Amino acid sequence: MPQSNDDRLVDLAARLEHEDPRFVRSLSAGQPARPREYRRTGAWWALVIGVTMLIAGVIVPDGLLIAAGLVLSGIAVQLLDPDRRRTGARPSYRH
Template sequence: MPQSEDRRLVDLEARLEREDPRFTRAMRSGRPTRPREYRRTGAWCGLGLGVAVLGSGIVLAQGLLIAGGLVLVGMAAQLADPDPARMTNGRFGRR
């Protein structure tokens, strides 16, 4: 590699170390974890709870349960959707 490309790699490594030291340590050990934005466990649990509350509100004809279920489903959908402000050309970009 030419010297300029080596320097770019060193600069990139230093910036990544400053921005996300936990990820850098994981890469050095060879076992990186999934980034937080790809973990959707909470969103799926919220969606299941929201659908259950919504369904029970429909069965029991209770407006408050229906409204609560709709709110929970909306919150879960927001959690499951990646931040659109970070999307650039179909890939995640910098904030």
């Protein structure tokens, strides 16, 4: 039996409330906030810290600091990718 449009909307609203309650509260208050997938403050901080670690590792010749800076910068760049949700979670490398 097909679901009515009202039931679908209620289901969609419930899922959105579960996934991003801050966004739903801001919409009901009349002052919308960015949805979770567009909030990237933490990724920018990780990038700044990673690049700082990388530069510090180059200035003070420390391979571990350089490696940690590269890894953290790589993670941050991956988090800043705007198309990461559309392209899929993980690419398949099987042949």
